[in-house]
Amino acid sequence: MSDCILEMRGITKEFPGVKALNNVHLRVKAGEIHALCGENGAGKSTLMKVLSGVYPHGTYTGDILYQGNVCRFKNIKQSEEAGIVIIHQELALVPQLSIAENLFLGNEQAQKGVIDWRKTKLETLELMKKVGLAEPADTLVSQIGVGKQQLVEIAKALAKKVRLLILDEPTAALNEDDSENLLNLLLELKKQGITSIMISHKLNEITKIADSITVLRDGQTIETLDVQGGELTENRIIKGMVGRELQNRYPERHAEIGEVIFEVKEWNVHHPLRPDRKVVSDANLSVRKGEIAGIAGLMGSGRTELAMSIFGKSYGKNISGTLIKDGRQLNIRHAGDAIQNGIVYVTEDRKGNGLILMDNIKGNITLSKLNKVASGLVMDERREKHEAERFRRKLNIKTPDIYQTTGNLSGGNQQKVMLSKWIFAEPDILILDEPTRGIDVGAKYEIYGIINQLAEEGKAVIIISSELPELLGMCDRIYTMCEGELTAEFSKEDASQETLMKYMTNRIKKGGEAYADTGANG
CATH class of the missing domain: 3.40.50.300 (P-loop containing nucleotide triphosphate hydrolases)
Known part of the structure; x- marks a missing residue:
């Protein structure tokens, strides 16, 4: 046999x-x-x-x-x-x-x-x-x-x-x-x-x-x-x-980091169905112009809940705390306010929440800011086509044309469409939740290159990832999160998988107080 x-x-x-x-x-x-x-x-x-x-x-x-x-x-x-x-x-x-x-x-x-x-x-x-x-x-x-x-x-x-x-x-x-x-x-x-x-x-x-x-x-x-x-x-x-040797998993990056552009202070979020349960507790973080900051945490640590609540209170109830951009306190009531203030959130669930899979690439890319491709209440087909084609070329979306149904694309190309959609909104702060989940090493490298380019353009980027090598390879600073609390902050030089895991699995904050002895804020 x-x-x-x-x-x-x-x-x-x-x-x-x-x-x-x-x-x-x-x-x-x-x-x-x-x-x-x-x-x-x-x-x-x-x-x-x-x-x-x-x-x-x-x-x-x-x-x-x-x-x-x-x-x-x-x-x-x-x-x-x-x-x-x-x-x-x-x-x-x-x-x-x-x-x-x-x-x-x-x-x-x-x-x-x-x-x-x-x-x-x-x-x-x-x-x-x-x-x-x-x-x-x-x-x-x-x-x-x-x-x-x-x-x-x-x-x-x-x-x-x-x-x-x-x-x-x-x-x-x-x-x-x-x-x-x-x-x-x-x-x-x-x-x-x-x-x-x-x-x-x-x-x-x-x-x-x-x-x-x-x-x-x-x-x-x-x-x-x-x-x-x-x-x-x-x-x-x-x-x-x-079809070739891939010498480095992460593209070389030359960071030019500026002043603090965005701050989250004393941020608290309660569960939407169980308001007595706090899922994010007294979170404080900041990100600088041109910087890539990371958030490391196990599933259930509150990373996504933190990100979505910042993005126009898209998650949670009884949300309290302060958001500051360019030194000015923001009053953000919903996702539309967040977009207007230059803050976008790229979801970890591209198929469920990130894209309209039945729509074509063109429709998905321009969805985040329709007023850019409209004259009054009427869509400008020529302008919309021009913008979608520009992003198709810029992000190297592998497809015959912008009229391809998004659901027929590979995972890596869907991820590029979703990034295009939010870059089209002209943000200053991008929160990327699991930006390379379910895509191959070649597509990952391309996504990393896009993220680096955004930082080089002066955008502030926050990456949430379950892959510690990804955070270590891409980020200038990394926060750790455990059971709804930010427990530590590390510079790229001081971070390792072992130290990150220590504070991802322990609610005791570094130095007794949050980030007191890291020196990572310069």
Whole structure:
């Protein structure tokens, strides 16, 4: 019997005006963890959607051989019946249903049309034990964190007797601890004989758990690498992904930092649904002209809540404190006031809150300040087209034209559209929340270059990121945040992953008082 569980031969998939996959080959051994790497738009997710029946047979050319048999899946149900289950980056759970109800949604444990709830609960508890979930089976999915929701998805796959598990960016939204737990679970599933295909941009995770790596570039198979067979560096993988050596992960930056342009003083924010719960407490921070400042904190530390509340009270209740720009106190009541005062917030959720995916690039870019491309109440089509085209070229958005539907772009290009939208608003202060989440190293480098250019133009930039190397590589100063409090402040020279993590996990403020002994403010 062959050790190969899956072989995809000559897979070609086209969309209007775009050849997403061009004669792609993929071979996966039984019982291994096989990673799929490539830049955004390389065709990774498209290939897995072909495999799982999201794109049914007849919409692509080529052959799928699974367990030695040619497969022509017409839908996801057929692929799942064969033991192939895909977990998408956007989790397919119903928040208002319990863990048990989600695990067997569409796969109900029923007899003669009546659900057997006793059997459902018993099997749920058994599946939860396998993935390391200790919550009661009737817990609503909305009441557990993203990391545990990811485990629910895997338990749901196990309920379908999975033999080949596909995971698309499974750790993109997870903190370090949750990511580590998930990777360990994949290794445990491997011991149980389950084969996994993992799409990820986190190369350190891939080299840690993968047995083989297939690299795609521009819709074509470049190479398959044996991870366990010898020394395989992240730079070697990157070379295959981008077609060249990437000497530095972060572009060189020559900071010319000016005076303080923006200050937040004694800032307090309460939870919108539970006003008695304070999510940001007495926060004080500042940022200078031409400076890139960072905020480091674990998920749930209050980073996003702080940023959104500053941006026109877009989050929270009973917000108090002072915002000062250019020495003048601001009175900001909503997001429109923030934009008018030169403050913008680039959300971490580009698909849910950042972009209108059904609209074209042109419409998204000009949305933040329509009065710039309008004459009175009438849109100036010529001016709008000119501005959108200018940003397409300036930020190197890879697309045939500005009329391309934004939802059809790769993650990196969507991120550039979202940055274009807010740069178009002509801000002085940009708050960037997870600006490179879910995008590849090549696109990250381009985003970093755009951020550096904004700082060189005299803008003040605040970066929120879960990736400490990113903050250390990009920022002039870094604040740490823990449980709603800013706990320390470090200059670039004094910061390290160890010191940042210390104050990200400890509410005790450095020096006894906030930032008293850092000297980072000059």
